[in-house]
Amino acid sequence: EAPQTAAAPTGTAGRQVVKTPDSTAGPTCTLSQFGGERFDLTSATVGFSQSEKEANPFRIAETKSIKDEAAKLGIADLKVTNAQSQFSKQITDVQQLIAQGARLLVIAPLNSDGWEPVLQQAAAKKVPIITVDRKINAKACTDYLTFIGSDFYEQGRRAADKMIEALGGKGKVAILLGAPGNNVTTERTNGFKDRVKEKAPGLTISFEQTGEFAREKGQQVTEQLIQSNPDINGIYAENDEMALGAVTALKGAGKQPGTIKIVSIDGTRSAVQAIVDGWLHSVIESNPRFGPLAFETARKFLDGEGIADKVIISDREYDQANAKDSLGEAY
């Protein structure tokens, strides 16, 4: 049996769609406000700093999208670094990209805080920074140009909505947390809990343990969970990998699909397939294909157009209704 590596979809399938700003959006940033000068993207050095190894579908699709789009636009000198999940390394990586003469930086930050040294250096050289998928806690237009990505808190809330829908607003839910200390973990947890509190007080969260965003850990924690809390009704996994690990655990324990409702976030091909198979209830998407939007934003900015302080993309959701048809769009 051949390994089933999910190839990223070609064409425009699954392309990111901007949710905000809509046409009447608030403050914008122009080249003159930012204080840089115009340059030609195709001949400039562009730096992309990836935060984690390209080992999960999200990161693979993200890096690929940036590289593909750069190639498509004819950007000759794209420098890519990878921080291998070490934050200190990412700071150094970006500083070295600046030192190598990068005129534009696209950063997928490992963490939202702690960017002071990079921001100072970039500001001094007037290098615009576009952060993708995760925010940087700093001032848009002064410290960096803009943020393009999903709203993780909102993702958590939407996951809660799905869980409430699945369980009819009551029952016991377990959370498989992401890696501790990670902003994504925090926001997806808070969004979920807040929404549950306001909309379905009958839903109790009786278990929350970290699965570190990894499938095996998700499996192991779920095995312990269903053993000691057999009355659990739903599992909220903060990414697809842990959800799929949970599925393996449920299969191993002889459970039938659908007896425990699982909701997760990301929208990888395997997860969407698992909806089709009945194991997952629904998945909130977190779209990693930042290339087109990032470079379009850069182009607009260099052309003098105003850029919103954040560009929130609209994430789809997959469930029984659309999973089968949307398989081609999942990454």
Add this chain to the structure above:
Amino acid sequence: MGKWIRDYGVYAAVLTLLVFNVLFTPHFLDVANFRTQFVQVAPIVIVSLGMALVIGTQGIDLSVGSVMALAAALTALYLGYGAAVAIGVALIGGAVAGVAGGALVAYVGIQPIVATLALLVGVRGLANVLVPQLVEFRNPDLIALGSNALFGVPLVVIIAAVLTLLVAFLVRRTTFGRQVVAIGGNRAASELSGLPVKRVLVLVYVISGLLAALAGVLATARLQASDPTSLGMFIELSAITAVVVGGTPLSGGRVRVASTVMGALLMQLLSATLIKHNLPQSWTQMVQAVIILAAVYVTRERGKR
């Protein structure tokens, strides 16, 4: 009395945890629970067995987690030729990593911790180059290996048990086992006594590599997916802890197989207890630290470093 605690302290600790759980953890006495704990601990036990041998020679093998990842990658790559071939190739991969580590230690004379640290970094990278991302598979044989049971006992557990017996036999009853311990006790003396020191050292790392690879295959079979990125991350620390908590001194010259298995069980039970009681990560880690220290303290080798 002191000696008794040293030799059986880890058993007493496991017993204490069991009693605690029986009293305070719901559904602990279910058969399914024990099954879960044994299944989860099996790969750690297998890795720890190899680690115990390596530590017996006064070495250490930090590369086991990466070797597991390599085995996972190779399994995925060769699954097209059938499960048996894939497992074979994975084991060969583990053995080759062991040869590399062993050769660096025995023939070049690099300290084990450094030699295997280089492997830890490099082999995981290699595994990722081979299989850059998680790959799911549906090979029924491999899945069966991970989830089937014989007389109600999961295959994974049976394999771990058999390997434990095998390694115990190796240590107690064979020339090789004695030589391992002698080399760990005094390498210069062993050399002058005509023991094939270098060969034994290489063999020990090969065994550790093989066992780690097998653990990687089993974990992969259980996960029904090959995940070289995160499989076996930090397992070297769990394995070393299991060995040391079991009373094998890091200074070598002694291998305690049964206690090592107990050490692994202790750590497994501990983490299960903390998960089942839904403690936050911060507490989990602090409690683990205290228990490790306490266990190592009671089983410590008096008068030795």
Add this chain to the structure above:
Amino acid sequence: MNREQIGRLLQHHGAMMVLGVLVVVGTLGFDSFATADNAASVVVSSSFLAVVAIGMTFVIISGGIDLSVGSLFVLGGVLAAFGSQYGFAVALLLPLAVCGLAGLVQGLIIARTGLAPFIVTLAGLLGVRGLMLAISHEGATTYLVKNPAFAALGQGEIFGLTYPVYLTIILALAAMVLLQRTGFGQNVYAIGGNEQAAALMGVPVARTKVYVYLMSGLLAGLAGALNAARLSSGVTILGIGMELDVIAAVVIGGTLLTGGAGGVTGTVAGVLLLGVIQSLINQVGNLTSSLQQVVSGAFLALVVVAQRLLSKAQRIG
């Protein structure tokens, strides 16, 4: 005799020489390598690792190992950021006090019970990280550095290099003097070389060990605090696996893991070497992340093998 001297030189300063070679290669191979900016980024980012590695050098020379430094580093940062709301002094002293205490406790356990440093500091690694998570609400809270004076400690510059670089240089020099020219330093070498003999020669073994781990804890906490000042925040996801980088740097620098030999110069060179390798990989700019790991692993192996062969050559010569 001459051969022997060369051999010894190569072993002690091997890292320095490889460093030199790599710098030349980088300069010839990449236009943007030998620029002031790039050099500054390597030096600045290395300085934090170097501070931790200096402490580790003492620990390893004494025949021990300290796996808890990564956790102490992140704890130091979180505490500094947390403390910065109460002023400069708290921001600096709180991490030093707590991390120093953690080092002290580990040192006491190691010295008094004779437990293996590996396992004690492994427990330290877990426990300290747990403490950090507890303080930061499971890592969810990132404290920001509110005190401008403290932030300046990590960000202020002289001649394009930040203060921590100069502090690192001062610390390295002080450590050299401490190691080579004081009784304490001699004691560290002695217990690493032969603990039993050292005890019989009247070296206060237990006390020396306690100081060594105390120092390692203090330096890891200090590095974490400085880093927090630099980042203006107490980032909670730092330091995982840092201990391995630090140990690698110390070993590449020629300090023997068996103890009894080594020095601070080598360690500093080892840290810079790691930084330069990383910078070279970044210069290439398109190695996949997995391949980067293979390269790092192979390089580490290469350096230690070369060192080993050189020291063999020296012994024969």
Add this chain to the structure above:
Amino acid sequence: MKRTEAVLEARGITKRFPGVIALDDVHLALGAGEVHALVGENGAGKSTLIKVFTGVYHPDDGDLIYDGAPTVFGTPLDAQRAGISTIYQEVNLVPMMSVARNLLLGREPRNRLGVIDTTRLYGHARAILREYGLDTDVRRPLRSLGIGAQQMVALARAVSVDAKVVIMDEPTSSLEPREVETLFGVIRRLREAGIAVIYVSHRLDELYQVCDTVTVLRDGKVAHTGPLAGLERLKLISLMLGRDLAEVKKGGLTRFNRDHARVDGAPVVEARGLTRRHVLSGVTVSVRPGEVVGLGGLLGAGRTETAKAIVGALPLDGGQVLVAGLPLPSGRTVAAIRAGVSMLPEDRKAEGIIPGLSVRDNIALAALPALARGGVVSDVRIDRVVEVFMKRLRIKAASPYQAVSELSGGNQQKVLLARWLAVRPKVLLLDEPTRGIDVGAKAEVQALVDELAEEGLGVLLISSDLEELVEGADRILVLRDGTVVGELSGDDVTEEKIMAAIAERADG
């Protein structure tokens, strides 16, 4: 004896280890300027008593009186600070540190800034060592020195602190005659300076040369104490062994009884032109079955290296070893042992015993392949072999399962001999087989060597004890600077001739 004069005094000291009473109500008084011999069989408790004096062990019972007041030394450091300076049985220095830093560890000269003044450190060290006839580069690591030189450094270190009491536990066991003379000079100077010395040695000649008083320990108890002068040698031995004077006299002191008959036949082992840079240059040795060949020479002459080269433990630049006419592959100990060549190493602690293993496992170690079937060991066979040798060599141990590290030096040595005899060698290379073992055990070992030669074993005997060499060997090769400078056989085998062979070349 006036108690008040004692600098250091043990009153009823008792020290127990699991299973043994190492010291049992020991009394010993040491006066200023007195050189006090402490003797006894292996395991009698000498080292233990010394460790009690120096704060390494704490007595279970009894008092230590130092300078007239009851004292408890918590650590060796306390004892050292109080003025008790010790040279331990095994060289206890730090091999990787330089000679100078070893010598002055803990009292390095400081400069005005309070940091170590390296110039003065080295100058000081050089000056001290010159007094002991040692002229080496003090900046070199200690391990680059021969074991004898290391012992001299340890000695110089101990004496050069301002001590009131200097304790020496077998200081001469690795010294060459000239160094021993230097040492005695030092001891006499100490005596004149009013410093008390405790001197432990198994070499009785030495005791009579330098000691005033003697205390004999037997099984942890004081068997005798009094002035040495006037105490007959045989009487002293009978006190140590706890046997009747008459009985000792009858058995005589002859360690070797065998007639040095001419041995014929082809050499069982033949080493030709062994060469290794800086160590050996063209050493040729052969041993025939039933022959005891002695290797004489000063420390560092290359005797150990010759033996190591023969068993393949030292890589060679040139030369060849033939066993029964067949060449051995160079640098492979396994092959040498399989061919029937075994070596008893000189450094028991570093190269001999495996401390964590039992007596039984230590004995069986080298013979394991022969005692196993298909790689699986046979306990029955091991037990048989172990029993035979423990009996034959009279190894004193609580049981075969006792850890070998708990045995006294002499018994450890016997365990090692047993290890080698268990592989049924054709040639046995013995490097200082009686170093640090008591007269009784020494005689047993020597008798054993005779017996083995009688049975047709070839023996290469390395010893710094000329008397032992002369009485034991049929033929003697004298080494100097890694070359054979003389060969003596028949009536030429005398101490004078050996000395002459060494000296002749040294002068020339």
